[in-house]
Amino acid sequence: xxxxxxxxxxxxxxxxxxxxxxxxxxxxxxxxxxxxxxxxxxxxxxxxxxxxxxxxxxxxxxxxxxxxxxxxxxxxxxxxxxxxxxxxxxxxxxxxxxxxxxxxxxxxxxxxxxxxxxxxxxxxxxxxxxxxxxxxxxxxxxxxxxxxxxxxxxxxxxxxxxxxxxxxxxxxxxxxxxxxxxxxxxxxxxxxxxxxxxxxxxxxxxxxxxxxxxxxxxxxxxxxxxxxxxxxxxxxxxxxxxxxxxxxxx
Amino acid sequence: xxxxxxxxxxxxxxxxxxxxxxxxxxxxxxxxxxxxxxxxxxxxxxxxxxxxxxxxxxxxxxxxxxxxxxxxxxxxxxxxxxxxxxxxxxxxxxxxxxxxxxxxxxxxxxxxxxxxxxxxxxxxxxxxxxxxxxxxxxxxxxxxxxxxxxxxxxxxxxxxxxxxxxxxxxxxxxxxxxxxxxxxxxxxxxxxxxxxxxxxxxxxxxxxxxxxxxxxxxxxxxxxxxxxxxxxxxxxxxxxxxxxxxxxxxxxxxxxxxxxxxxxxxxxxxxxxxxxxxxxxxx
Amino acid sequence: xxxxxxxxxxxxxxxxxxxxxxxxxxxxxxxxxxxxxxxxxxxxxxxxxxxxxxxxxxxxxxxxxxxxxxxxxxxxxxxxxxxxxxxxxxxxxxxxxxxxxxxxxxxxxxxxxxxxxxxxxxxxxxxxxxxxxxxxxxxxxxxxxxxxxxxxxxxxxxxxxxxxxxxxxxxxxxxxxxxxxxxxxxxxxxxxxxxxxxxxxxxxxxxxxxxxxxxxxxxxxxxxxxxxxxxxx
Numbered sequence: 001x002x003x004x005x006x007x008x009x010x011x012x013x014x015x016x017x018x019x020x021x022x023x024x025x026x027x028x029x030x031x032x033x034x035x036x037x038x039x040x041x042x043x044x045x046x047x048x049x050x051x052x053x054x055x056x057x058x059x060x061x062x063x064x065x066x067x068x069x070x071x072x073x074x075x076x077x078x079x080x081x082x083x084x085x086x087x088x089x090x091x092x093x094x095x096x097x098x099x100x101x102x103x104x105x106x107x108x109x110x111x112x113x114x115x116x117x118x119x120x121x122x123x124x125x126x127x128x129x130x131x132x133x134x135x136x137x138x139x140x141x142x143x144x145x146x147x148x149x150x151x152x153x154x155x156x157x158x159x160x161x162x163x164x165x166x167x168x169x170x171x172x173x174x175x176x177x178x179x180x181x182x183x184x185x186x187x188x189x190x191x192x193x194x195x196x197x198x199x200x201x202x203x204x205x206x207x208x209x210x211x212x213x214x215x216x217x218x219x220x221x222x223x224x225x226x227x228x229x230x231x232x233x234x235x236x237x238x239x240x241x242x243x244x245x246x247x248x249x250x
Numbered sequence: 251x252x253x254x255x256x257x258x259x260x261x262x263x264x265x266x267x268x269x270x271x272x273x274x275x276x277x278x279x280x281x282x283x284x285x286x287x288x289x290x291x292x293x294x295x296x297x298x299x300x301x302x303x304x305x306x307x308x309x310x311x312x313x314x315x316x317x318x319x320x321x322x323x324x325x326x327x328x329x330x331x332x333x334x335x336x337x338x339x340x341x342x343x344x345x346x347x348x349x350x351x352x353x354x355x356x357x358x359x360x361x362x363x364x365x366x367x368x369x370x371x372x373x374x375x376x377x378x379x380x381x382x383x384x385x386x387x388x389x390x391x392x393x394x395x396x397x398x399x400x401x402x403x404x405x406x407x408x409x410x411x412x413x414x415x416x417x418x419x420x421x422x423x424x425x426x427x428x429x430x431x432x433x434x435x436x437x438x439x440x441x442x443x444x445x446x447x448x449x450x451x452x453x454x455x456x457x458x459x460x461x462x463x464x465x466x467x468x469x470x471x472x473x474x475x476x477x478x479x480x481x482x483x484x485x486x487x488x489x490x491x492x493x494x495x496x497x498x499x500x501x502x503x504x505x506x507x508x509x510x511x512x513x514x515x516x517x518x519x520x521x522x523x524x525x526x527x528x529x530x531x532x533x
Numbered sequence: 534x535x536x537x538x539x540x541x542x543x544x545x546x547x548x549x550x551x552x553x554x555x556x557x558x559x560x561x562x563x564x565x566x567x568x569x570x571x572x573x574x575x576x577x578x579x580x581x582x583x584x585x586x587x588x589x590x591x592x593x594x595x596x597x598x599x600x601x602x603x604x605x606x607x608x609x610x611x612x613x614x615x616x617x618x619x620x621x622x623x624x625x626x627x628x629x630x631x632x633x634x635x636x637x638x639x640x641x642x643x644x645x646x647x648x649x650x651x652x653x654x655x656x657x658x659x660x661x662x663x664x665x666x667x668x669x670x671x672x673x674x675x676x677x678x679x680x681x682x683x684x685x686x687x688x689x690x691x692x693x694x695x696x697x698x699x700x701x702x703x704x705x706x707x708x709x710x711x712x713x714x715x716x717x718x719x720x721x722x723x724x725x726x727x728x729x730x731x732x733x734x735x736x737x738x739x740x741x742x743x744x745x746x747x748x749x750x751x752x753x754x755x756x757x758x759x760x761x762x763x764x765x766x
Contacts, residue, residue: 083425089420
């Protein structure tokens, strides 16, 4: 079941660099929220703070609160948190030493699940959810790296979905894909939003406009505007948002 | 573009290609010469008896190096059991650690160890294993070889693990796996081909080491009775036979050298087969 | 940052202004033809119609091209949508002017029913509204647009006045009925022109502020032409 995310006064540093400033926002449960902004505005850092991947970098520091379904994620074991908040990256990164099947269930198997029928069922469910099942069901033993770019990314999505998270974070998932693969993934996002909260970072504004219900605009580490996508792209309130989305930036 | 400069370029290219071919030949030739020489000298003494019989007493013709062959294999096995885990885990630690000072120190120490003459390592093993045990043994020999092996495996492992893209680690962490699991179950398998190559290089090095075995394994004319017994080894046997005044023994020494090289080749091939099986990070 | 998209938008703006100027000319000439009883002016209006149609097609084409190729957002998007609507309103204004010209052509062959006072006044007001709405468009001035919207009432009341006055003439002398009716219809054309100018003004407010201020429902309520839904008002 999807969870809401409430962010209060979130600040993040890489060493001395203050990359996120006083971020306050609420992401509703279920539905798709897009995060847009120019390069270096902090959008990737922001979503990495939501599943505490930001801390993996040496010298990274965070203050503020992030509540997932009402609970403070910084009080949790990060390993458990990351099972509830899944992540898909810019470049598809299936495990090269594993087959399609093994990749899909990697999150479960490496966490200790041994029961083969349970794994098989989870693999099928996740691959169906990722709209990949029909394409790979007869080739589950093939190497994960032998699939096409779009298929690999869907495999990574399936891998993330197999552990049944309540939130899925997507960091520019389509930027390395061709338009058809991109369209497939956008369609997927549309279908997944009923069972998951999805936060998608994208530098493609048309994509944000197409897939999301809410959009947040980041600039230089600050959240400039956050609102319903329809409104933000028709009549943005902040002139900086207007300048960015009409391309008058720079 | 004048015809003259085109011709000049072509000639230069041909000249350099010829030089490169010559250089390659210069490198390969000694290898083939050695192998050929060994074959020529040693093949005559190779027969079934060589592989199955023990050395005969001084003066008697015949006999074989069965115990030395088996002994070398056992010593290699012991070295692997002692040295590979330490080397691989150490290499992984160096590659994955976020600490700023300790890995640098360890790396330096490993490089120093790499440069220590093998006879010194033999003396070290003598002091640490043979003296307390009050006997020469296979264990001591294996230990000495392991110590030589460790820095090689460690540096190779570290390098191969570093080559594993960070995106794989991220993917593992994002799935909710603890760091040690990500390192062991995702990164290590991905680096496996390269690590195996590193292990092979180490094996090739220690298979021929004689000096460290002099006062650890010590050598044995007969079969050993346990791992705490002195044990025969091919390099030791070859050395012993080569400096002796008997022609028969000389021939057997050549044969032993041939067997040793073939042994190393077989180990390399076997390792290559193992890694060719599965998809890994490009080596 | 200068974008060549900006140059395309500016070009579009200029073509709309040309079209607006043409519309104003057609209004002026059609009514002047009536007042001065000059046939050549009627011809000129009819000639302008073709020019107007070509402009309309050209502007539509530009707008669709920009929409397809640039996927505009926010203010650019509102501008293009409004440009399409303004284009359509200007074209209708042209059509109304042509209607006037055609009626005038037969009217000036006959004696006048009465001295023309209100109709020229209506024409003046309608022309002014068209000009101001296009000014507001160029200057992105929502306040000027507001005054245009408010001026519409004045034109409406002038039309009612024309109707009442001509009615008395028609009741007094049945022979004047065809000419009087024609004049009433001309006044109606002018009132429609003013409505279109009001639409343009509303579009300007939408472009600048993002507010949709269409009041058609309100206007009819105010004139008592429609009863408010039960429970409100």
